[in-house]
Amino acid sequence: MSATPPPREQFLVISALGANPMELTNVLYRSCLESRCAVVSSRLSRHGEFSALILQVSGNWDGLARLETGLPALAKRHGFTIGVTRSAALDSRPQALPYVVYVSAAYRPDILNELCQFFSDHHIDVENLVCDTYQAPQTGSTMLTATITVTLPAGTQISWLRDQFLDFADALNLDALIEPWRPQNP
Structure with missing residues (x-):
C-alpha cells in the first residue's frame, strides 16, 4: 500500500510599488482573498512619495495561477508597478x-x-x-x-x-x- 505524499505548498512573492499605501494594501489583500490564497507574510514601507509592499502568498496551484494572471491588469487599473515570482518554502535551518x-x-x-x-x-x-x-x-x-x-x-x-x-x-x-x-x- 503506497501513501500519497502531502501536497506541496506553493508560493508567490509579490512586490508592488505605488503612491497610495492604503489602496495598494487593500487591492492586493482583497485580490489574494478572492483568489483563495493566503498572505503568509507582508512588509509595507514608505520611501519618499511611494510605498513598497512585499507579500508572500500561499495557495493551491489554481488559486496562485488565478492571482498571478490577474495582477498585471489590477496594477494597471490602480496605477502601481508590480513584480511576481514563484517561490518555494524556505528550507528549515534548525541549528542556525x-x-x-x-x-x-x-x-x-x-x-x-x-x-x-x-x-x-x-x-x-x-x-x-x-x-x-x-x-x-x-x-x-x-x-x-x-x-x-x-x-x-x-x-x-x-x-x-x-x-x-x-x-x-x-x-x-x-x-x-x-x-x-x-x-x-x-
Missing part, C-alpha cells in the same frame, strides 16, 4: 542562530555595502535589513541607522565572530552591536 546587528554612524554611501560584504565573507545570511537616514538635531549632519537580522550557520564560534565584527566596525568608525535576536514583547 538568529542575531541582530545595530549600526549607527555618520552617513557614508559605502556603509551598507561594507556591512553586507562582511556578512557575505563570513557566510552569514542576511534575513532582514532596515536602514534610515536622518539629520542629527544637534549638528545637522546626516546620520545612518541600520538594523540587520542575520542567521549564523551552525557551528559558528560566536565570540570569535563578535570580535571580528567589532574590529570591522571600529575600522569603519561605526557604532555597532551584535546580539542574539529576541522576540519583541507586546
